[in-house]
Amino acid sequence: MTAEPIRKLIVLAAIWIVLLLAPFWMVPLGGYTALATRVLVLGLAAMSLNFLLGFTGVLSFGHAAYFGLGAYGAGLTLKYLALSTPLAVVAGMLLGGLCGAILGMLLVRRRGVYFAMVTIAFGQVFYYIAFQWSSLTGGDDGLRGFSRQPLDLGLIKLDILTDANNFYYFVLFCFALAVGVMGFILRSPFGRTMIAIRENERRSRFLGIPVERHIWIAFTLSCFFMGFAGALYALVNNFADPRGLHYSQSGDFVMMAVMGGMRSFWGPLLGAAVFVVLQDYLSSITVNWMSFVGLLFILVVLFFPRGLLGFFQRSKA
Amino acid sequence: MMTQLLLFNVTNGLIIGAFYVLMALGLSLILNLSNVINFAHGGFLVIGGYIAYAISPYVGFWGALLLAPLLTAVIGLAVERVLIRPLYGRDPLYSLLLTFGLAFMIEDGTRFIFGPQGKPVAIPAFLAQPLSNELFFITGYRLFMVAVVFVAVALLFLLLRYTRLGVRIRAGTLDLETVAALGINVRMLRSLNFAVGIFLAGLSGVLAAGQLGLEPTMGTGLLMPSFIAIIVGGIGSLPGTLAGGLLIGVASGVTAVFFPAASEAVIYVMMAVILLTRPRGLFGEEGMMS
Numbered sequence: 001m002t003a004e005p006i007r008k009l010i011v012l013a014a015i016w017i018v019l020l021l022a023p024f025w026m027v028p029l030g031g032y033t034a035l036a037t038r039v040l041v042l043g044l045a046a047m048s049l050n051f052l053l054g055f056t057g058v059l060s061f062g063h064a065a066y067f068g069l070g071a072y073g074a075g076l077t078l079k080y081l082a083l084s085t086p087l088a089v090v091a092g093m094l095l096g097g098l099c100g101a102i103l104g105m106l107l108v109r110r111r112g113v114y115f116a117m118v119t120i121a122f123g124q125v126f127y128y129i130a131f132q133w134s135s136l137t138g139g140d141d142g143l144r145g146f147s148r149q150p151l152d153l154g155l156i157k158l159d160i161l162t163d164a165n166n167f168y169y170f171v172l173f174c175f176a177l178a179v180g181v182m183g184f185i186l187r188s189p190f191g192r193t194m195i196a197i198r199e200n201e202r203r204s205r206f207l208g209i210p211v212e213r214h215i216w217i218a219f220t221l222s223c224f225f226m227g228f229a230g231a232l233y234a235l236v237n238n239f240a241d242p243r244g245l246h247y248s249q250s251g252d253f254v255m256m257a258v259m260g261g262m263r264s265f266w267g268p269l270l271g272a273a274v275f276v277v278l279q280d281y282l283s284s285i286t287v288n289w290m291s292f293v294g295l296l297f298i299l300v301v302l303f304f305p306r307g308l309l310g311f312f313q314r315s316k317a
Numbered sequence: 318m319m320t321q322l323l324l325f326n327v328t329n330g331l332i333i334g335a336f337y338v339l340m341a342l343g344l345s346l347i348l349n350l351s352n353v354i355n356f357a358h359g360g361f362l363v364i365g366g367y368i369a370y371a372i373s374p375y376v377g378f379w380g381a382l383l384l385a386p387l388l389t390a391v392i393g394l395a396v397e398r399v400l401i402r403p404l405y406g407r408d409p410l411y412s413l414l415l416t417f418g419l420a421f422m423i424e425d426g427t428r429f430i431f432g433p434q435g436k437p438v439a440i441p442a443f444l445a446q447p448l449s450n451e452l453f454f455i456t457g458y459r460l461f462m463v464a465v466v467f468v469a470v471a472l473l474f475l476l477l478r479y480t481r482l483g484v485r486i487r488a489g490t491l492d493l494e495t496v497a498a499l500g501i502n503v504r505m506l507r508s509l510n511f512a513v514g515i516f517l518a519g520l521s522g523v524l525a526a527g528q529l530g531l532e533p534t535m536g537t538g539l540l541m542p543s544f545i546a547i548i549v550g551g552i553g554s555l556p557g558t559l560a561g562g563l564l565i566g567v568a569s570g571v572t573a574v575f576f577p578a579a580s581e582a583v584i585y586v587m588m589a590v591i592l593l594t595r596p597r598g599l600f601g602e603e604g605m606m607s
Contacts, residue, residue, distance in 0.1 A: 059410050106592050113354055113409045114552055118592070121544050125585045132578055247541075251356075251417045258414060290425035297418025301411045302403065 015266060019172060023165045033164040034236070035280065037171050039273045041232045044175050046256035046268035048225030051182055053254065054262035055191070056218040057198030061116040061250050062123025066096035066223040068245030069126055070230025072137060075240040078146035085149045085160070089174065089231045096227020097220060099126070104219040108212045111201075120247050130242040143240040171232055178228055183265065185221065194218050251297075259300050261307030270308055326570040332459055332528075334566020335466040338559055339521040341543035341550075342473060343514035345558045348547070349490040350510045352409055353401060356416040358543070359536025360423030361515050365389040365522025366531045367427055370436050378441055382465075382523055389519025390512045397511040402504065420537070427533040438526040462524050469520055470559060473513070477555070486510050490553070542566075545588045551601020560599055
């Protein structure tokens with residue numbers, strides 16, 4: 001074995017050890033387990049967006065819509081259909097993914113800023129539906145009246161409602177599942193093709209790659225992951241909020257991906273961690289936290305456009 | 318009664334549409350030449366409105382109407398120079414994120430300086446009167462707003478058609494590289510173009526302040542319809558943006574008569590229909606969107 005794969009293996013092991021032990025080191029450092037759970041879920045969302053943004057090179061600025069749809073899908077299932085946590089997660093994922101698949105067909109021919117613009121506008125459609133259809137969604141107040149249910153594992157019932165650690169490990173399990181699938185796709189020939197399209201769309205087309213179809217599939221997959229993360233987020237809060245579908249939430253996700261490092265697989269998770277902790281901290285010390293978040297956006301764009309990981313990698317090289 | 322209700326809402330729609338047009342034309346100018354989606358455009362509208370509020374005690378309404386957009390454009394020029402110019406030629410993602418953050422800062426900043434409550438802006442008394450009892454909803458101010466928008470749009474199109482700057486902006490929209498090769502200072506061109514766009518945002522801010530009063534969040538609500546006006550009208554086409562803005566304004570006005578809950582949703586439906594049947598938009602040229 002050469003040095004490079006060994007180094008990668010060590011980094012990977014370190015990431016998983018940090019994640020597995022999070023409930024134990026978060027609390028002594030002044031955090032709380034629920035914060036770690038939120039980082040994990042939002043990190044998964046940012047990684048799902050980056051699947052499209054960083055690896056296919058397609059700029060979606062309306063991805064919060066599919067995140068929010070996942071949340072509503074899970075919430076509505078728990079409230080009206082079945083008291084089952086796994087079923088709710090699957091329902092949320094399907095709702096986000098299927099809506100993404102349908103809208104994706106309208107979107108794939110656009111590129112660059114135009115793609116971004118149309119995704120924003122279509123994302124807002126779902127925001128308005130959630131906002132206006134109050135009899136079903138609770139409107140502006142959000143969807144309440146549901147809670148995550150204990151997991152029935154056959155032999156034992158796992159309480160994830162009141163036990164924060166149990167819930168964290170449930171979310172970590174889901175996270176690992178999603179990230180595993182994502183990594184598998186990126187290593188497959190399909191994933192390589194996505195990267196080829198990112199690097200040079202015209203050349204990919206000359207090579208006979210059906211670019212539109214690949215972008216559509218990548219968009220759809222990313223929406224499924226997004227819906228999955230959104231469903232988990234509904235479980236985190238026992239609540240679904242129309243603001244979760246709003247384009248400003250999309251902006252936060254893009255920011256997480258950029259801040260962590262768009263070109264790396266784990267970058268968005270790091271970005272989400274920094275973003276969530278910073279926002280949590282800022283909103284606890286000042287009412288003007290919005291200005292600081294805005295300033296953060298500007299500073300990152302101007303001075304760290306390659307993100308934290310990109311910055312470290314370059315300064316090492 | 319029904320006709321009056323309909324007329325009322327169509328008028329309303331036209332007035333709202335006029336706002337969308339002003340906003341969308343500015344956005345469109347910047348998007349076409351610089352490939353920047355200016356998320357902070359609504360923020361500049363707010364700046365224009367609050368400048369008018371701050372200076373109108375000294376210069377009066379008419380002075381504010383003229384000065385506030387100019388001052389907003391100057392602020393826009395500074396923002397373009399310091400924050401946006403370094404991002405030209407990079408992935409459009411970055412200018413999007415930057416203006417997104419800027420919009421946050423402007424909204425929060427105005428709230429910090431002027432407080433979260435709405436502020437009224439006094440308009441001249443003779444404009445505040447309704448024209449007649451029959452048509453109580455048509456105040457002089459509303460007609461005046463539409464007239465100002467009309468004049469501003471006409472001037473913009475004359476500027477683009479007949480002045481050297483306008484010709485260069487249009488040429489740059491089509492092929493910036495050639496324009497640069499012909500020895501034209503493209504940086505300056507982009508700055509001036511940005512300032513023109515921001516001037517329009519500032520102008521809509523002043524007009525909106527007189528009609529609706531001022532709130533730090535007022536710009537955000539106008540941003541999305543302006544996006545849709547551009548998409549419906551056809552990206553890359555300013556007459557398209559004009560038509561798109563009026564169209565969605567009237568459409569949401571008419572929908573408000575029959576199905577009030579959907580008055581906002583209808584513009585999204587229109588966008589979806591347009592994208593399905595005519596992806597380049599009403600006036601867009603083939604291939605502009607891809």
